[in-house]
Every structure is written in structure tokens, then in C-alpha cells.
Amino acid sequence: MCGIVGYVGERNAAPIIVEGLKCLEYRGYDSFGLAVADGTATDGGGKLTVVKKQGRISDAGSDVSLACGNIGIGHTRWATHGVPSDVNAHPHTDCTGDIAVVHNGIIENYAELKKTLIAEGHVFKSETDTEVIAHLLEKFRNAAAEKGLSGIEKVDFAVKNLMDTLEGSFALLILIRGFNGLIAIKRFSPLVLGIGDDELFASSDMTPILEHTQKILFLEDNDYAYLMPDGIRLFGYPSAKTVERDVKTVDWDVESAKKGGYEYFMEKEIFEQPAVFVNSFRQKIDDGAVSVLKKASSITVVACGSSYHAGLIFRYLMEKYCKIPVRVEIASEFLNFTTAKGTVVIAVTQSGETADTLAALRHAKANGCPVFAVTNVLGSSVTRIADYVLYTRAGPEISVAATKSFIAQCAVLLRIVSIIGKGIFEKELFEIYPVLEETLLFDPADASAVCKDAENIFYVGRGVYYPISLEGALKMKEITYIHAEGCAAGELKHGPFSLLTPKTPVVAVCTKDDAYPVMISNIKEMKARGAPVIAIGSGGDADLKEIADIFIPLPRSKNICEVISATIILQMIAYNTAVLLGRDVDKPRNLAKSVTVI
Numbered sequence: 001m002c003g004i005v006g007y008v009g010e011r012n013a014a015p016i017i018v019e020g021l022k023c024l025e026y027r028g029y030d031s032f033g034l035a036v037a038d039g040t041a042t043d044g045g046g047k048l049t050v051v052k053k054q055g056r057i058s059d060a061g062s063d064v065s066l067a068c069g070n071i072g073i074g075h076t077r078w079a080t081h082g083v084p085s086d087v088n089a090h091p092h093t094d095c096t097g098d099i100a101v102v103h104n105g106i107i108e109n110y111a112e113l114k115k116t117l118i119a120e121g122h123v124f125k126s127e128t129d130t131e132v133i134a135h136l137l138e139k140f141r142n143a144a145a146e147k148g149l150s151g152i153e154k155v156d157f158a159v160k161n162l163m164d165t166l167e168g169s170f171a172l173l174i175l176i177r178g179f180n181g182l183i184a185i186k187r188f189s190p191l192v193l194g195i196g197d198d199e200l201f202a203s204s205d206m207t208p209i210l211e212h213t214q215k216i217l218f219l220e221d222n223d224y225a226y227l228m229p230d231g232i233r234l235f236g237y238p239s240a241k242t243v244e245r246d247v248k249t250v251d252w253d254v255e256s257a258k259k260g261g262y263e264y265f266m267e268k269e270i271f272e273q274p275a276v277f278v279n280s281f282r283q284k285i286d287d288g289a290v291s292v293l294k295k296a297s298s299i300t301v302v303a304c305g306s307s308y309h310a311g312l313i314f315r316y317l318m319e320k321y322c323k324i325p326v327r328v329e330i331a332s333e334f335l336n337f338t339t340a341k342g343t344v345v346i347a348v349t350q351s352g353e354t355a356d357t358l359a360a361l362r363h364a365k366a367n368g369c370p371v372f373a374v375t376n377v378l379g380s381s382v383t384r385i386a387d388y389v390l391y392t393r394a395g396p397e398i399s400v401a402a403t404k405s406f407i408a409q410c411a412v413l414l415r416i417v418s419i420i421g422k423g424i425f426e427k428e429l430f431e432i433y434p435v436l437e438e439t440l441l442f443d444p445a446d447a448s449a450v451c452k453d454a455e456n457i458f459y460v461g462r463g464v465y466y467p468i469s470l471e472g473a474l475k476m477k478e479i480t481y482i483h484a485e486g487c488a489a490g491e492l493k494h495g496p497f498s499l500l501t502p503k504t505p506v507v508a509v510c511t512k513d514d515a516y517p518v519m520i521s522n523i524k525e526m527k528a529r530g531a532p533v534i535a536i537g538s539g540g541d542a543d544l545k546e547i548a549d550i551f552i553p554l555p556r557s558k559n560i561c562e563v564i565s566a567t568i569i570l571q572m573i574a575y576n577t578a579v580l581l582g583r584d585v586d587k588p589r590n591l592a593k594s595v596t597v598i
């Protein structure tokens with residue numbers, strides 16, 4: 001996730017872009033950049049200035065004063081391809097320096113495109129996926145010129161061909177030297193336009209725009225627009241025909257706009273999960289990494305908190321479907337143990353900075369194990385220790401409670417299972433998006449009403465739903481301050497049963513998988529001790545509905561998709577309960593997002 005912003009008007013663009021990027025820093029902040037054009041020039045003339053640097057836009061200082069002109073684009077980055085650095089910062093330019101591009105999203109076919117463009121003589125400066133866009137535009141503009149096209153027809157030709165060629169998600173803002181305007185393109189990444197008095201704005205969300213105008217135009221996927229001093233020209237792809245979109249008057253303040261209208265970042269992050277899962281699962285894993293994983297005699301995962309739970313989920317699936325032994329260790333305990341040579345060790349860490357996880361990975365490396373990292377932060381400390389790095393595509397997570405980063409970890413780890421398991425789950429998980437969208441329609445009010453008055457809550461499940469129960473309990477205790485405990489359903493009768501009363505709700509995850517019959521018996525045993533049962537189960541399960549006090553049906557889907565849906569339901573119950581209790585949801589007491597001390 002990155003933030004992009006654009007301006008066309010009579011004012012100097014640079015200060016407006018800089019202030020806009022500050023509003024978007026929550027979307028990423030490892031580097032920034034802007035390009036400003038002098039819009040008075042005609043085709044072939046004018047000046048285009050690019051300023052870009054590693055670091056935060058708030059530290060930009062006088063660097064941007066060089067950029068003068070009344071058309072501009074800017075970017076604040078959360079690195080996905082290429083470490084944070086001056087050269088990888090956006091905007092990216094073509095060989096001539098006449099085209100500047102800022103991008104939010106992922107170009108899935110960039111590696112093939114880059115290879116072809118290099119063979120055709122284009123010279124690349126960065127490691128990013130975005131740079132191919134600038135070079136493709138250069139190529140298509142040259143092709144248009146050869147056909148005798150000029151002015152707007154040349155731009156039309158280049159944009160149409162660009163959209164034909166790119167695969168993946170992208171919100172783009174493009175400046176072309178001598179083109180008196182800016183080009184905005186949207187496909188599967190957010191982009192809105194703002195309409196002011198004699199000036200136009202473009203941005204990843206409306207936060208940078210609201211201080212200038214409340215008139216917002218929401219682009220749809222495959223829309224592209226030319227923002228010109230005399231107005232917006234808006235088209236649909238592939239028809240290239242003019243399209244009409246409503247202009248809405250938005251009276252949000254900047255803070256609620258940053259949260260996309262959600263009350264807390266946690267809620268926003270929960271709702272981002274369908275796209276986060278798909279983006280994280282669909283990525284290609286490096287052949288070298290795959291071959292090391294395929295040869296592993298055993299795998300050990302080291303992690304903390306939610307990342308540890310993602311590791312446990314991996315264990316259940318890897319052992320069951322790939323028959324590879326997997327150990328999962330809490331990172332802070334790992335130094336007590338030995339690891340056999342030949343074991344592949346995987347550190348799972350959102351931040352890439354958790355001190356215990358880093359220490360565990362160093363320990364494994366010192367023992368001669370090949371070490372992997374699954375992390376959300378490009379260039380983080382763990383990436384410098386690991387031999388192989390697999391990235392989750394969650395974007396920055398602001399809320400202390402891990403939600404979308406956890407789902408992204410599950411996606412990447414499931415990808416490994418799928419690769420080692422010769423394509424198992426691939427089809428189901430490639431098509432999971434609508435299932436997760438449907439999951440988000442769940443109303444947690446009834447379940448939260450029960451949970452909010454409890455002093456203790458149990459979460460139970462069997463098989464892969466045991467770690468999911470641990471994660472559900474962690475989410476609940478972390479943000480509501482209610483004591484919540486995750487248990488393997490079969491373990492309850494070995495002790496915790498003595499705690500069950502009508503005042504201790506049990507959240508049971510019980511889908512129609514192999515463990516279903518025995519889970520039903522376990523739930524009946526809990527009911528017999530008077531505990532109210534909130535059961536999350538497969539859609540249409542009349543038996544479970546009959547037994548449970550509250551039955552939450554999952555969208556009808558394959559078993560593996562239910563694993564992800566059930567996790568989201570547990571997040572929503574915890575979130576809603578915390579809101580009912582008036583907790584500071586995004587910043588729970590005594591906790592930090594990244595734990596960099598041992």
C-alpha cells in the first residue's frame with residue numbers, strides 16, 4: 001500500500017502535493033517523491049522536475065523547493081518491490097525523462113515486461129515493478145508517433161496499450177512533459193478525484209483533497225481520466241468511451257477520511273482483508289526458495305503472538321497435506337532448543353523487527369539451518385538475516401492488533417502448502433475473494449452482547465481451528481481486556497471444565513470437517529456444564545444451530561476458505577465487543593505494535 005496524490009490548477013503544485021502526502025503517510029512512509037511539470041508548454045516543450053528520496057515526507061525540507069510548476073504528482077511509499085532507497089522511490093521515469101509515473105498497487109507481470117523492455121534497449125534504474133510503466137508508455141508513444149499520431153491521440157494510444165498490457169492492481173498518476181494535464185488510471189487500487197474552483201486533485205483517498213474541496217468523484221475500476229486545466233475527461237476501458245460518474249459532496253473531517261469512514265483503523269484493516277489475502281496468496285515465490293523448501297526434511301517456525309498462531313495453522317496444513325514434519329516455537333523460548341541441520345527455519349513476523357524473533361532466527365542460522373522470513377516490511381531487520389524472504393502484501397497496519405497482517409501471513413504460508421502440495425487449495429484460494437466479502441457482511445452484535453458482560457471467555461476448536469481459537473482469544477483479550485483463553489476442544493475436560501459456568505461463554509469453531517462429529521460431542525459437554533455457546537460453523541448446519549445458543553453460519557465455501565472466514569468472524573466479534581466497552585481499540589493499554597526489546 002502506498003499513497004499517491006496529484007494536482008492541476010493555477011497554484012504552485014509542489015506545496016500542495018507535499019501537504020497531501022503528509023495526509024497519506026499512514027499508507028506508507030519509507031520514501032517519498034514528486035514530479036512537477038510546467039503546464040504551459042505544448043507537446044515537446046516544457047520542464048518536468050523530479051525530486052525523490054528515502055525517508056518521510058515530513059523530513060523533505062527544502063528538497064522540494066526546486067520543483068516549480070502548476071501540475072504535479074507525488075507518492076509516499078510502502079516498499080513491495082525493491083528496498084526503500086532514493087532510486088526506488090517514486091516517481092519513476094522513462095529513458096528520456098519525459099514521463100513520470102507514481103503507482104499504488106502491484107504489477108504482477110512486471111518481470112516478463114521488464115525483460116522484454118531491456119531486450120528492446122530500455123535502461124532501468126530501479127528494482128521496482130512500477131518502472132516498467134514509464135518505459136511502456138515511452139514505447140507506446142513512440143509507436144503512436146510512427147503511426148503519425150500526435151497530441152491527445154498519441155496519449156490515448158499509449159494509455160489504451162498500457163491498460164492492455166498491465167496485469168495486477170494499479171492506481172496511476174502520470175505526467176508527460178509537454179502534455180498540459182495529468183493522467184489518472186484506476187484498476188483494483190483506490191483513486192478518487194477532487195473538483196475545486198479552477199483546480200483538480202487526484203489521490204488514493206480523499207484526505208489530501210478535503211482541505212481544498214468537498215466535491216469528490218469516485219473512479220471505478222478501469223476508468224481513466226485526463227485532468228486538464230479546463231476540466232476532467234473521463235473514459236472507460238476497454239471501450240475508450242466517455243463515462244459519467246457522480247460527484248459527491250463529502251463533509252468528513254480528515255481523521256475520519258483517513259480511516260475511510262471507519263471508526264477505527266482496526267475496522268478498516270479488517271475490511272481490507274479480501275484484497276490483502278488475494279494479493280498475498282497470488283504472488284510468485286522465487287524458484288530458489290521453492291527448491292529449498294521442497295528439499296526440507298523438516299520445518300521449524302519461530303514467531304510471537306499472532307504470527308506464532310499463523311505458524312501453528314501452517315503446521316496443521318503442512319503436516320496433513322504435505323507430510324512434512326513442522327515444529328512451531330515461541331521465538332522467546334527457541335534458544336532453549338536445538339535444531340537439526342537440514343531443518344528449514346521460517347521466522348514469521350509482520351514488523352520484521354520483533355527482537356525475540358530476530359534472535360531466534362540468528363540462533364538457527366548459527367546452527368547452519370537455511371533461514372526464511374515471512375514479513376510485511378521490505379528492508380526490515382529480518383530480511384537482512386534471512387537467506388530467503390517471502391513478503392506478505394498487507395500494507396502498513398496501524399492498529400496494534402494484527403488483523404490483515406495475520407491473514408496475509410496465512411495466505412503466504414498457504415501458498416507454500418499449495419506449492420509443496422502440488423497445487424492443493426490453489427483453485428479455491430484464487431477464488432476466495434467473494435467468500436471473504438460475504439464474510440464481512442456478518443453482524444457481530446448478538447455475539448458481542450454476550451461477550452461484553454463476561455469476565456472469562458473460552459475459545460475452542462480442533463485441528464486447524466485450535467490455533468484459530470488461540471488467535472480469536474488473543475484478539476479478544478488484547479483489545480477488550482476480558483480474560484480469554486484458547487483451548488484445544490479435547491483439552492477442556494482435562495482441567496478447564498471446572499471453570500465453566502453460565503457466566504463463561506464458549507466460542508466454538510466447528511465446521512463440517514473431519515473433526516465435526518467429535519466437536520459436536522464436545523459442544524454438548526460444554527452446554528451440559530451450563531456454558532453459553534457461540535458456535536461458528538458451516539452455512540446451513542441445522543444440527544449445530546439447534547445445539548448452540550448463538551449460531552454464526554460461515555458463507556458456503558470449501559473447507560480451506562472457511563478457515564479464513566472463521567478467523568475474520570472472530571476478529572469482528574472482538575472488535576465489536578471492544579467498541580461496546582469503549583476501549584481505545586487501535587492502541588490497547590500496555591502494548592506496542594512492534595516489540596523490539598527482549
Ligand code: M6R
Binds near residue numbers: 349
Ligand atoms: O511484528 P510481529 O509479527 O513479529 O509481532 C508479533 C506480535 O507482537 C504480534 O503479532 C502481536 O501479538 C499482535 N499485536 C497481536 O494482535
